[in-house]
Amino acid sequence: MSHTLNLYLVGPMGAGKSTIGRLLSSELDLNFIDSDREIEERCGTNIPWIFDKEGEEGFRAREESTIDDLTQKTGILLATGGGVVMRPANRKNLAGRGTVVYLRTSVDQQLARTSRDKNRPLLQTTDPRAVLEDLFSVRDPFYQEIADIVIQTDQRNPKNVVNEILRRLVENNIIDANDEDTYS
């Protein structure tokens, strides 16, 4: 089924955007897209390589054009990278073209979920906690600014978070609880 709903998941590294996005997209019959995977496909390489060769600014430029393209699609659930809110154009495109759900997550939880990850260049440091705390203080206001719905994800399993998002989407009249064909 095709419909015009667009959902964008934002939040820090380790918030669970990809896991929750996949589950939620199948509940809502939306096409799941992960912007980081899309950037990698377009570039033919991985994110650590892009950061290494082009720096964070090079990655952000690629991210901005990818977000601009992806937010012009309809019927998608887009999981974004944690730094997407740093560029004003991304904030404008996400806020203006769909419903933004912020998966708000404590630094402790982010650390627990990212501790063994080698694919996040910003965390390849001796003190990932300090990095995540700094990023949280800069980015949390931006996530809040563009979010239609804020969900705290700490200590919760993905299914439970998905159910809360569905409930909040109904409450906000973004989806119709009775439209069982589309949202069952």
Ligand code: S3P
């Ligand atoms: C980043 C988060 C990553 C990825 C890149 C930069 C960030 O995405 O876009 O490593 O700046 O927070 P995830 O949030 O999916 O880990």
